[in-house]
Amino acid sequence: xxTMNAWAFDPLRNQVALSRLPQPAPAAGELLxxxxxxxxNPVDWKFIQANPLAWQEGHVPGVxxxxxxxxxxxGGDPKLVGMQVAxxxxxxxxxxxxxxxxVNAERVMVTPVGMAASxxxxxxxxxxxxxxxxxxxxxxxxxxxxxxxxGAVNKLLVQLLAQRGFVIDVxxxxxxxxxxxxxxxxxxxxxxxxxxxxxxxxxxxxxxxNAAMVVPCLMANGHIVCIQDRIPSxxxxxxxxxxxxxxxxxGALHEYGDREAxxxxxxxxxSLLAQVLAGEINVEEPVTFPFDQLDLALRHSEGTKQKTVVxxx
Numbered sequence: 001x002x003t004m005n006a007w008a009f010d011p012l013r014n015q016v017a018l019s020r021l022p023q024p025a026p027a028a029g030e031l032l033x034x035x036x037x038x039x040x041n042p043v044d045w046k047f048i049q050a051n052p053l054a055w056q057e058g059h060v061p062g063v064x065x066x067x068x069x070x071x072x073x074x075g076g077d078p079k080l081v082g083m084q085v086a087x088x089x090x091x092x093x094x095x096x097x098x099x100x101x102x103v104n105a106e107r108v109m110v111t112p113v114g115m116a117a118s119x120x121x122x123x124x125x126x127x128x129x130x131x132x133x134x135x136x137x138x139x140x141x142x143x144x145x146x147x148x149x150x151g152a153v154n155k156l157l158v159q160l161l162a163q164r165g166f167v168i169d170v171x172x173x174x175x176x177x178x179x180x181x182x183x184x185x186x187x188x189x190x191x192x193x194x195x196x197x198x199x200x201x202x203x204x205x206x207x208x209x210n211a212a213m214v215v216p217c218l219m220a221n222g223h224i225v226c227i228q229d230r231i232p233s234x235x236x237x238x239x240x241x242x243x244x245x246x247x248x249x250x251g252a253l254h255e256y257g258d259r260e261a262x263x264x265x266x267x268x269x270x271s272l273l274a275q276v277l278a279g280e281i282n283v284e285e286p287v288t289f290p291f292d293q294l295d296l297a298l299r300h301s302e303g304t305k306q307k308t309v310v311x312x313x
Contacts, residue, residue, distance in 0.1 A: 006098030007294050009059040014049050016061060016097065016295060024094070024102045026073035031080060031105045033087065037121035038096045038294070039064030039286075040301040040308040043251070048298070053091060063089050063251070065096030066111060066120035067312075076105055084111045086273070088124040090254035096121075097294060099312060106262050107254075109269040112277045118309045120273065122286040126307075127272050128265060129227065129250045130156035134164070136246040137201045137223045141165030144197060147185075148214055149205035150175050152284075152307050153227055157203060158183045159281050171195065182282060192217075203227060218243055283307075 001022055008019040026032045044061055047053065055061070066086040072078060085108040089095040094102065111120045130153050137145075145161050147154050150172040158168050162184030169187040170180070171194075180188050189195050192210075198219035204211035208229035215224050215235040223244045224231065230247040253261060275281045286309040289297035294310045301308040 004099045005291070006060045006094075007062075009048065009051075009055045009057065009061055011051060011055065011057055014051055016048060016298075018292065018294075019058070021058065021060070021098070023100050026071050026076070026102055028074040028076070029105050030073040030102050031069050031076070031085075031108065032071040033065065033067040033085065033101045033103055033108075034070045035065045035067040035096060035099060035101055035312055036084075036117035037066050037312065038062055038291075038310040039066075039121040039124065040297050040310065041125045042301065042305075043091070043125070044097075045298045045302045047091060060094035060096075060098050060101075061091075062096030062098070062101075063091060064121055064124045065089070065101055066117045067101075069108075070100070072105065080105070084117070084120075085109060086111050086120040086124050086269075088128060088250065091251050092254070097310075099291075104262075106259060107266065109266050109273060112270075112274050115273060115277050118286060118288055118311055119276070119283070122307050122309050123273065123276065123283065124269070125250065126152040127156055127276075128269055129153045129248055130160055131265075131268055131272060132248050132250060133157055133203055133225050133227055133246075134160040136225050136248075139164045140200055142167060143200035144169065146171065146195065146199040146202040146214070146217055147205075148192065148202065148210065149228075151205055151305065154203065154205050155183060156281065156283070157227075158185055166201075169195075169197075169199075198222070201225065208232065215243060 004023040006021045007016040069080045069083045087103045087108045145166040148171040168185050171189045195217050201223040202214045203225045205227040211226045212231050220241045225246040227248045286307040288311050291312045297308050297310050
């Protein structure tokens, strides 16, 4: 039996441990990826700590990774072997915290030539989430958009909004004027209570309760997009300001998205990766850790909120 190194979940301690597990073989419609880099996201350490999906012992967490296709399942295209790809894995399947990961053959992005594996691994979750968010609202050049919270997702989101001609203001306690200028942001508010204007759209990455407090900042027929959590019921009375409510859940597409949805998302993702490589979208260089220190990488991500990537030799 072929085996591999993996960071496996321990349900008794709600943590991961470096383990030796059987290396999976791809079934029809699957690819086996030899990982070169693993992206760490908040969803990783949150689910390890809380285990909301009742992962069993030996489950391999991790949603983001990049690497080389080393095997295809029955009926797959053998020309895919050797291709460099990035992917976002389902939380319900074994993920990227291993030397090898099985992925759906239709759910990978071919990485552009010249892109480092560490950068490619850092991008799928925040980049595709930002893309889903910006796609929720119609393009209205010159309209004002408010972005609340400036983590990895929203730093990408504001650049996508700027590309579409929106005037962007943000609510952030820490963003500097220089950073704002680099990202195409017009104005920084340090607290939501400072926001005086009515906005066509607002994007909240703090949480459902905070997003509900953002709704009064919208103009009639405006849009609120919840990137973290959701607003369970409309804030306004029926037939008044007629706000459109949107929620984002990238991972849900694994269960509810059809082939066409994934084909479109992966094509859009490849275009975004090309923009990153060309310098048209600015991203921060991730902090890197070796594979045998993945547990430290999780703690670093949680403690610093910096984008963190694990490198496999």
